Amino acid sequence: MRQIFIFVTLIILQACQTLVEDVDLEPVDPKLVVTGYVCPQMDSTVIQINFSYPKKGPLPDFNLLQTAKVEIKQDTAILLLQKSQEYTYYNTVTYYISNILFPIEEGKEYNLMVSLTNGDTVRAKCMVPVKPAANFEFADVKHVSGSLNDSPYTSFRLKFLDAPNQENFYLLSGETYDYYYYLEDTVILINKYYFDIPSQMFTDHTGGYDFDGKTMYSNLIKKDDTPEDSKNYILFCSIDENYYRYHSTFNNSESGVFIEPSLVYTNIENGLGYFGAVSYRSREIRF
């Protein structure tokens, strides 16, 4: 019986081997991947560029990224961004400009153009949203003791009024400072790290409900493993649709033969990535 089973298995495996074939496909060129956003509250605007790797096609020439021309335009003002030497992942090249030289303002449209020396050019634009109203509140602070699998944490809610008659996109994040000071090159630095919680992005049409102009709540959880005397800040951001849709893609990034694939959103014409905008308020929360 065992011999029969082995024999049948070998036949099936042989048959399966012949059921796999190579498929000829037209090659495609690498695409320019551009990522970055403008934010009035930040010191600089950073744009990063890279190439995609075609499954079938020529490998990208990463040298082209080093000599790219990256410019931002607002009305008639055009500024070229400088290349940064900072370390990045996977051949990504960073370009930046100080916001002192090129102030970012709420409600204004910004245009981005990236040109390579081989003639490839991509463009994108975004509108800076107005930051959330200042009258948001924290509520329902609750400390939860740890359990078998979970560390203790503090849950709380952020309550705010949605700006009416427009689709709004929000991002909630947090950062914590503790009082660990150290000297580096005669400068005092404050250690800063983020909450150990997932950041949240949502819209005023979350879960199929229309919250337009209504009071919204968002639940947050902060794990209680930060020093007691640390300072905790909530960053409450208005983000534009480009930032929201690009990053939302990765929240649904599971893939597999039986899962509908997620197309990565892009507003980069002829390329990949995003050019978005963020405007935020920061407020300390005491537990």
Place this chain on the structure above:
Amino acid sequence: MKIPFWFVLFLVLTAPVLAQKHTLSGYVREEGSKELLIGVNIFVPELNTGSITNEYGFYSITLPAGTYNFAISYVGYQKKTEEIILDKDVVRNFILTPGKEIEEVIVAGDRSQNSRDVQMSTITIPVREIKNIPVFLGEKDVLKVLQLMPGVQKGSEGQTGIYVRGGGPDQNLMILDDAPVYNAQHLFGFFSVFNGDALRSVELMKGGFPARYGGRLSSVIDMNMKDGNRNRYTGEFGIGAVGARGLIEGPIIKDKSSFIVSARRTYIDILLMPIILSESNGDGMAGYYFYDFNAKANYDIDDKNKLFLSGYFGRDKFYARSAGEGFKAGIGWGNATGTLRWNHQYSPKAFANSSFIVSRFRFEITGEESEVELIKFRYYSGIMDYGLKHDFHYFHSTQHTIRAGIQSTYHIFTPKARSFKTSLDEEIDQEILDFLNRKEEYKSFESGIYIEDLYKPDARWQLQPGIRFSAYHMENDAYYSIEPRFSASFMLTENLSVKSSYARMKQYIHLLSNTGIGLPTDLWVPATKLVKPQESQQIAGGFAKDLFNGVYNISLEGYYKWIENAIQYKPGANFFIELDEDGSGNEVDWQNLVTSGTAKSYGMEVFAQKTQGKFTGWIGYTLSWTKLHFNEINFGNEFWARYDRRNDVSLVGIYEINSDIKLSAVWVYGTGNAVTLTTGTFYPNPDNHFLNSNNFWNEFSNDYNAINDFRMEAYHRLDLGIQFVKEKARGTRTIEINVYNAYNRKNPYFYDWEERKGKNVLIKYSLFPIIPSISYNFKFK
């Protein structure tokens, strides 16, 4: 028996018109078994009019007083002519004798059905043809025969899932003796749950739906089980490559009551058991099987009242256990349906059926570990229905046949439920235990009331207007709908008709499916406030032509269908997210995993059929387009449905060399499925300033051009079969040899990228090479 007031009123109002007319009514049965026959033509040549038996074998025809020659004919049976003097209401039950298939022409119908039937987009599947068509591993399958019809797309290789005129697999109303069957697939869709041995009739409707049907958008597959032989005990059994089946039927009380029982089970697990036990030193066991069990009994209370009780039970089961490690696990799914029907004849012209229906589908994962401490886990999802319906059939005159009815179904949806038991209960936090013992349940009522009239103003026109009101209630939410239906046919010549139809359909339940290949993990969920009911409208028009006295039928149809509130999983969402948490402590709600959109499908179908003679078969051709539009998929751009198929061809031929040998062949061709292909990868470089805890920082993303913008290779396949039939002393023995995929076509199942020597290569994976099989069947006399 209390007659409804409205019925009495109707009779009173129409009585003057009916003066001097008499009614011939009764049932038509098969000789020998006394099985009721559906769709038998009762034709009156003198008046060029007639009637047809309904789904319970009942007919009624009202004519002016006189003497008529009634011609009773049915494909596959010998025609019968009987002179009847109609000077009063007459009850006459007819018996038809099955024709020998070898005869050149079995039935010479006075009027062939195809061109004269008002109903378009409808195909009646001859059940005995199902047994003649070569199939995968010799397992006869109703749904695989339906896939060979124009307008019905096949889905993936070997699958029984059907996609009718661009609709999804959830948009097919599959009813077995009035009970809906929610998951019609065994072994991930390679076999269907319908055992052809137990079926009496199968009818597929793709459009122009009569008002009596509702609740699904794209098709109705109406199946009726046999009643059982009323004359004598008989049976049949068969042994195939993967399973065995058997059927027993016979009278309970001769000519008054009968029963039929059929069962089928696969035995792969039993064959492999010694090997697995040997490999695991007797400690472990694993296997898979499925079974079906059909049973039906009927009883004639008197001439005017009949009772039918029928049921179906089927289950698939994967199991694994290890005695040494105290481990058990299983995945199982199955349907159970039950129908109690009461036929009542109010008068020679008025017939009614009342049904109580129960239907259940459940998918279940179980696990048990007892080596250290006892831990038991169970997850399940499913749907349970309790339904009541009453259908009234009034054969008013040769001009009007009216149907009206009401039905209501109580649905209990369980998208997910789990239970967890352990001897460590005291040591586990109650909150965790609560999470592990949750059940999500939705209860809803779906109701419908309808009326339709088959109106024949003259010999050339047939009109069938109808209207259905449907209502759906779930908790505080309610949806109501008016669904007009209309069919018309006009005889251009003696055997050529032009037809048209319109139907508006509403569907209050949805199937969440990632795969489209019939995994039992597909979830049935209700329409809710957030997820609205699906709605479709379809217009169709065409011609039907009969040739050579109905030996050949040809039909040509064009259709346009549009669907609103179709649902799909959002990109990246799937069944397994349903099982998980979203990371914020809140369990994921399936309603947030789906998105609504629209679909449109249009095309043309040609169906040419030869129904009689030594050679029978058909050619089906479909030219179609199906496009979807979802705001949250493909950046809101329209895209092809996965099973959009520009060209689809089916050729089916069955040839009887003599009474002992029968040859059959099926060739199918279909444009390749539309799928989404990765064209590249890139580092997405997400913002790490504000977004601080996601887990995709260093992962590459796939770059897709668009959803479903890549076409798989065309699918084509030839299946061959030969049957050796021999009459034995106790019955008929049939040995059947089938060859699936006779020319070993490597049809694509899916594509994937593979890296070879530093280069990416797109690989096509196929599923089934040439597969021969043999089966043995014996039918007792």
